[in-house]
Amino acid sequence: MKRRLIIAGAVLTSALTVVYATIAVAAEIRYEAETAPATCAGTIDSNHAGYSGSGFCNADNAVGAAAQFTVTASAAGTATLGVRFANGTTTARPADVLVNGTAPQAISFEPTGAWTTWVTKTVTVPVSSGANTIRFSPTTAGGLPNVDYLEVTTSGPTPSPTPCAPPSPTPSSSPGRVTVWLAGDSTMANPSGGAACPAGWGGQFAQYFNSNVTVRNSAMGGRSIQTWLYDPNVSSTKNAAGECVINPVTYSARWQAMLDSASGMKPGDYLLIQFGINDGTAACPRHVGSARYQQLLGMMASAAKARGAHPIFLTPVAAIRCSGGTAVGNRGFITETNSAGGANAVPVIDLHRLSYTLYNALRLCPFNGDYNSGPVGAFFCNDHTHFEQAGARQIAGVVAKAIRDQQIPLATYLK
Numbered sequence: 001m002k003r004r005l006i007i008a009g010a011v012l013t014s015a016l017t018v019v020y021a022t023i024a025v026a027a028e029i030r031y032e033a034e035t036a037p038a039t040c041a042g043t044i045d046s047n048h049a050g051y052s053g054s055g056f057c058n059a060d061n062a063v064g065a066a067a068q069f070t071v072t073a074s075a076a077g078t079a080t081l082g083v084r085f086a087n088g089t090t091t092a093r094p095a096d097v098l099v100n101g102t103a104p105q106a107i108s109f110e111p112t113g114a115w116t117t118w119v120t121k122t123v124t125v126p127v128s129s130g131a132n133t134i135r136f137s138p139t140t141a142g143g144l145p146n147v148d149y150l151e152v153t154t155s156g157p158t159p160s161p162t163p164c165a166p167p168s169p170t171p172s173s174s175p176g177r178v179t180v181w182l183a184g185d186s187t188m189a190n191p192s193g194g195a196a197c198p199a200g201w202g203g204q205f206a207q208y209f210n211s212n213v214t215v216r217n218s219a220m221g222g223r224s225i226q227t228w229l230y231d232p233n234v235s236s237t238k239n240a241a242g243e244c245v246i247n248p249v250t251y252s253a254r255w256q257a258m259l260d261s262a263s264g265m266k267p268g269d270y271l272l273i274q275f276g277i278n279d280g281t282a283a284c285p286r287h288v289g290s291a292r293y294q295q296l297l298g299m300m301a302s303a304a305k306a307r308g309a310h311p312i313f314l315t316p317v318a319a320i321r322c323s324g325g326t327a328v329g330n331r332g333f334i335t336e337t338n339s340a341g342g343a344n345a346v347p348v349i350d351l352h353r354l355s356y357t358l359y360n361a362l363r364l365c366p367f368n369g370d371y372n373s374g375p376v377g378a379f380f381c382n383d384h385t386h387f388e389q390a391g392a393r394q395i396a397g398v399v400a401k402a403i404r405d406q407q408i409p410l411a412t413y414l415k
């Protein structure tokens with residue numbers, strides 16, 4: 001153990017040397033939004049004080065109404081972009097940052113309090129040698145905030161070849177700290193207001209990991225994947241395609257928190273996603289169709305991957321349903337969860353099957369309907385879906401075991 005620590009220290013020292021070398025060649029250049037070759041899909045205005053140069057880009061309030069800059073890099077590497085903007089509304093304005101038209105990275109421009117209050121937000125992107133277009137393309141109907149300028153810090157050439165010998169043993173044997181982010185419904189959520197019941201399995205998950213893992217449980221009772229993502233903006237109205245209308249198309253605070261570039265998902269983190277219980281409801285706002293459910297899983301997986309985090313999909317945990325002496329499956333969206341896993345190269349934990357297999361191992365069937373006594377009473381609250389803490393702890397254990405059995409790298413952190 002001691003030897004490993006010394007080796008890790010040596011690697012860290014070399015890494016610091018490299019960072020120091022790149023800082024030495026860093027250069028910061030300001031690109032005004034009103035100066036060509038920058039473009040603005042709207043008007044160049046000057047009616048809100050505090051901007052630099054002769055104005056700012058007031059892009060149209062529409063999806064895709066972009067502000068674009070042309071940034072020159074002396075060599076391929078990374079660039080830190082500081083965008084100065086003002087958002088005088090009370091709603092965040094999310095956008096994609098595209099470099100040379102590709103590799104969209106999400107950024108969100110939060111309210112700044114007033115149109116005259118200008119704030120700088122940074123994002124790091126890869127750049128090629130020479131001219132690069134940096135495009136801020138809004139993803140919701142609110143469009144962009146007003147954009148003043150882009151300040152770009154380029155680091156020098158990416159060191160090549162690799163400046164130090166590969167560490168031995170590999171870093172995975174002494175892993176750093178990671179956060180496990182949880183998105184799901186009541187069966188995963190922390191108990192609310194100190195209530196003993198219901199207790200979701202997410203609240204019992206941390207005990208299976210060593211102290212390098214922080215579990216951030218953002219599961220919320222009653223949510224479908226769509227209401228979890230877009231609360232409180234999913235309406236009770238269906239569109240022509242039979243999906244619930246979202247207006248405005250703005251992410252929930254809980255998803256924005258996970259996307260936040262400073263305090264959200266980081267490289268090496270994990271995002272576990274379990275929905276499909278409330279999604280089958282016929283009426284909006286909970287209703288989610290089969291294709292839409294898969295699309296939203298894919299969107300969440302891409303956002304996690306764009307931040308270097310690892311998504312994991314879970315099929316919905318089973319309720320207790322007995323067919324005589326056997327616990328049987330009883331949830332929808334199983335096929336959809338598996339296909340979304342295949343389509344997005346995301347591991348799927350079949351918690352649906354694993355949970356009713358556990359109920360069989362615990363001999364919870366046959367069941368006489370009394371939730372106040374016996375092994376079912378100790379496992380479930382007063383209905384077939386929600387868990388007592390003891391039940392939640394066992395379900396969390398099933399998920400932890402699946403992570404090990406499926407050789408998902410997060411297993412390194414299990415106790």
Ligand code: GCU
Pocket residue numbers: 045048058059061089115143144145146
């Ligand atoms: C107001 C404000 C503009 C801003 C616009 C918006 O009209 O004066 O500067 O661009 O709101 O909502 O985008």
Ligand code: CA
Pocket residue numbers: 042058059060061143144145146
């Ligand atoms: Ca505008």
